Amino acid sequence: MSSSTDLAILPANTRRYGDVDQQKSAGVIYTPADFAAFVADQMVSLAELPAQGEIRVLDPAVGDGALLEALLMRMPADILNRIRVVGYDTDPGAVARASVRLRKVFPDVSLLIEEKDFLDHVLSLSGDANLSSSAAQAPMPFDLVIANPPYVRTQIMGGEQAQQLAQRFGLTGRVDLYYPFLLGISQVLTEGGVAGVITSNRFMTTKSGQAVRRALLSQFKIDHVWDFGDTKLFDAAVLPAVLLARGIKAPSDQSVGEIAFSTIYECKENALIQASDVFEALAMSDNTIVSTPDGRNFSVRHGLLENGDHAEGVWRISTETGDQWLATVSENTWNTFRRIGKIRVGVKSTADKVFVRSDWSDLPGGRPELLRPLITRHCARQFKARVPSQAKHMKEIMYPHEATSGGGRKAVDLSLYPLAARYLKGHRDVLEARSYLIKAGRAWYELWVPQDPAAWSSPKIVFPDISEKPTFWMDTEGGIVNGECYWIQCEREDENDLLWLALAVANSTFIESFYDHRFNNKLYAGRRRFITQYVEQFPLPDPARKETQAIIALAKAIHAELPSSAADQMISELNALVWQVFGLNVEEDPA
Template sequence: MLDKRHSQKRTGAYFTPRLLADFVAKNTLKHINLAGSKQLKIIDPAIGDGELILSLLGILKNYAGQIEVYGFDINGQALDLACARIANTFPGVHLRLFNTDFLDTCFHKTMNLPLFDILIANPPYVRTQTLGQEKIKQLGAKFGLKGQIDIYHAFLAAIQPLLKPDAIAGVIISNRFMTTKSCNALRKTLMEQYAIKQLWDLGDTKLFGAAVLPAVMLLTPRISTAETAGFFTSIYEYKGNHPENEQKDVVAHPVDALNHSGVVKCKNQKTYLVRHGTLTFDKDSSEVWRLHEPESEKWLAKVNKHTWATFKDIGKIRVGVKTTADSVFINSDWKKAIGYEPELLLPLTTHHVAGRFRRTPLPLKSILYTHYTDNGVRKVIDLEQFPLTKIYLQTHYKTLSSRTYIHNSRRKWYEIWVPQDPDAWQRTKLIFKDISEKPLFWIDTEKTVVNGDCYWMTRDNDTFSEDILWLAAAVANSTFIEKFYDIKFHNKLYSNRRRFITQYVEQFPIPDPSTRCARELIELAKSLHHDPIKQPKNQETKINQLVLAAFNLNDIEP
């Protein structure tokens, strides 16, 4: 029996569920003209157990011409299973299956492959860390890829020369490629090489037994630059308010929900929001791809019109420190753990104390911080000046000195890997948690170090008022920013969790701070920070209303 779990872990291959395979096959065939066709050449470059090909052939069962199927997979056991399944169900199909790496075949040109009418694929997901630097360089050079390469990026680049001008390709991939900064070059390459007929973001429907949020894309080789953008559909679990008396469509499976629109109830007891539109981006195809809906675009245009500045204008957004040895440098109770407190301990903010406007009252951890600033230059501490720190760190010499990247970069064996700016910890900071369903932005006035599980910023632009971070906190914690994020960046994880990272947060808008609404927002943010217990429960509701007014999105005068 095929051990799918072992295969997934080793190769990044996640076998396609039947319902999804049928969906991809059915929609792929909608874009090919079979009239008068006497022969079809089909390829699956990562055939696995053959599910996609079986779905495709099932729809083509009444096709009168000859069908020739090429399939590649490095998993011989899966390939044998695919061969048996296809041959038994469709004995008239000519099978050419190869137990080899499709990308190596393309890279070294070890096989003369024909041009294909149809490509259908669910390529493996193997990220940069697993591939290794040498493999990344090879794939990047061969297929014109840049940045953090996943193996499926190379598949998308490699298949284009194998397609006939009127061919169609239906591929299942991770939806990360649409929104992450590391995929900028890939998005541009895809738009240059292909006409994208249709794109489905399958979001958090959990169609695979893995932390993969899939997307389905239908592609044809690009012939003209004038070809219009394809249709775009997204589906995500819906937890918003919905009138109980309003009829919701009920479907058997999330895949079935894709044929509906709006709020859809599924028999798995989950509710989904299905949106339809066209594919768009801001200025360049390398930027985030998102779903274009007329009303949403009007809303964004109005926001842009009333945007005075962005978070990026306030200051640089940074991730927190990275020690690469947290068990050595970070502790909740040093005296309890080792019997004494080394010098150089500083309070540490982590995601465990994340809150809105202010951190939670949970006790902070502390970090042994190994850097200081001398005349604006960051330097590493001299251990000889701190005897307790020296004793402690030397007990962990083996762990710390084994960090080869520290040695290779000619750093001290006891250094924190990414210390950031030591002077900045003394300043007022806006800190926020990376992954969260609701935004969690809070002001830090305690001079803490920020850990790598959070992001932070200070007021670097001296032309802005000292109150600008309070205004930013009000905007960032509002329901407005949730809508702005969902329309602009189109990126969620499971259970409606958003990624509050630099590439998104730096684009958050700031309204004119001189308006009445903005001044009220600053005072409300300060009140919720300094004494939230005494504040009326409706204060955040008032903030939501004022933020909308500040961008001229409701009837309140800005």
């Protein structure tokens, strides 16, 4: 892969496998040869090349030339003299290396590898037009586009460049640079031409990817999507996917039911068959567990792309058995976690070294006022928080906010808290350096995201945003949740039992299967992302049912008894009840 990022904005890079910070800044990860071969094979099998005249090929982020080499190697020898290859990269070293590499192997192919920013090129074609507009036309389209764009987030780039990309490509929120690359490719691909693009799989499930998902379905005729999940095909922490798509004449609505979708994720189940590598494993039939020579086992699934019939909906794989499983859950679902209340992220100070400490009692001036217990990921345990094993993880937060009589919040009057005031004034320079807070009209000593001061005393479910197993616990002691965790409390006073019901469902093995069927989004080592857009869709059974009442009672008893062998036994019993209340047995899970 290449780095088609603007060198005037991003730090210079020398190697794609340098340090992690450098990779994050430049988004530079070259494509392994076997991965390049996979993409090229898929493109050639789909492409219908012109019988006469020039065949135009583009790599908009050429890097070391691996993708172009793989694609050209698979072209019939008798058409090589009709092929014109264009490659862009903003790294002059990459341009030079790719040029030498390709000219040596393909002396008969017309090559133009130049130091150029692909996004600048596309913008020059469309002027000020939004690239989602049908008015943006590429005068010299390409028959084949093969790419592995950089993954750098626009926040890492200069603010002006990020704003320009967002405005011109119709993007909002936290976006990655490959988003506009994907949209840009649609503008230079000829009608019926084929694009094979390696991307991060993040866009398929994140809120920031909503606009991209909508645009991809409109700007391309997508043929196949492969989610390579945690296969570790790259050295860097990228979970890759491949899009295989055709160019279309004008934006249109495409039925996602026509798009093949394949996934491969590491699993712990016993393998039924062996494969020489990930790519051979992916060729196995649906719902097969495959082992590879490095000792890993993978679950392979093949189906259709499903997005809930919504242009911006999360992309997931739809299979007959999986859809039947979800249909059974739906039949036994009364409501979702949305019913309970809004899921919120914890507090964010943007100055944790000042506000969050474990040694408040050791300060020379004495223990200050305004301290509250802080709930962090080190407290994580199903059902009931654990006491962190290390003293440094037993945190308290200085919380300079209070509720108002009108139901809002305000910064406390520091004159009423002399020890806290003296402490904060000792760090005033650091706190006032948060210019964004001052510009927002806030007091210099506030937390950036304090949440609702009146809410902390009520019972609430807390959970970390990333974990291998669901880890939800009930806080009844008024702690403040740190920004690395999420929390939810009941918004209706007469429905507090729904919190206990949610606690039971969220900690069950059932919810692991539901998550995998409904969202299919895992990180490395099988970790799942428990974020708002997922958790708010977790199902709840009818609270009036006898079985549900038993579940609620067990959840309360487990919370009261932890840690103990009796609690462990009740957790096992509760898990079975959750499966049953949704009309399922764990043995019937097709995952």
